Amino acid sequence: MSSDADLARRAAAIRHRAWCPYSGFRVGAALVDDQGRVFEGCNVENASYPEGSCAETGAIAAMVAAGGRTIRTIAVAGGHDTVTTCTPCGGCRQRISEFADEDTRVLVLDDEKSWTTYSVAELLPASFHLD
Ligand code: THU
Numbered sequence: 139m140s141s142d143a144d145l146a147r148r149a150a151a152i153r154h155r156a157w158c159p160y161s162g163f164r165v166g167a168a169l170v171d172d173q174g175r176v177f178e179g180c181n182v183e184n185a186s187y188p189e190g191s192c193a194e195t196g197a198i199a200a201m202v203a204a205g206g207r208t209i210r211t212i213a214v215a216g217g218h219d220t221v222t223t224c225t226p227c228g229g230c231r232q233r234i235s236e237f238a239d240e241d242t243r244v245l246v247l248d249d250e251k252s253w254t255t256y257s258v259a260e261l262l263p264a265s266f267h268l269d
Contacts, residue, residue: 140170145213146245146253148178148243153193153215156180165193165216165224196228198237209237213245213253221247223254231262 140148145168152165158181161239164256165253166182201209212234218225225246226234238258244251258265 140174140176140211141166142211142213142245142253142255144213145170145176145211146193146247146251148176149193149213149215149245150247150250151220152178152222153182153217156193157182160185160187160190162218163216164218165214165222167197167214169197169201169212170183170210170227172210173206173209175201175204175206177201177206177257179202190229192227194226195233198223198233201237207237208239209234209242210260211245213247215247215250221250223248225256226261231258234258235265235267236263 148168149166154166156164160183168178177197177200179193181193183190196246244256247253
């Protein structure tokens with residue numbers, strides 16, 4: 139199982155692969171699933187702005203394509219030149235929630251080497267579920 143420090147390092151590293159010529163805001167995400175596998179993603183923007191996708195979306199899509207269904211921990215690193223606090227956007231909170239359980243943790247990097255840990259319920263209280 140990947141450590142929190144390893145996930146944080148991977149999120150900060152993969153953000154350098156972001157395609158973000160429109161915002162200049164690089165985001166990386168790294169998650170570990172309940173099988174201990176790590177998946178990464180970065181934001182990929184588009185000249186048709188709404189067509190871009192978030193870093194968390196890419197990492198989650200990679201996990202699902204590999205058969206993963208539960209996120210143990212996801213780390214998110216975003217910022218312009220350096221890493222600054224980038225809490226997941228509303229859509230990504232819902233996407234994380236889809237593959238979370240009560241133990242899932244979200245690490246939001248404050249800078250390259252430190253992070254704040256949230257539960258999914260803290261980020262998305264009273265969340266929508268289709269029952
Ligand atoms: N972005 C992410 O990748 N994840 C988030 O949770 C917040 C925003 C991206 C989308 C866009 O490419 C850029 O950051 C600026 O909004």
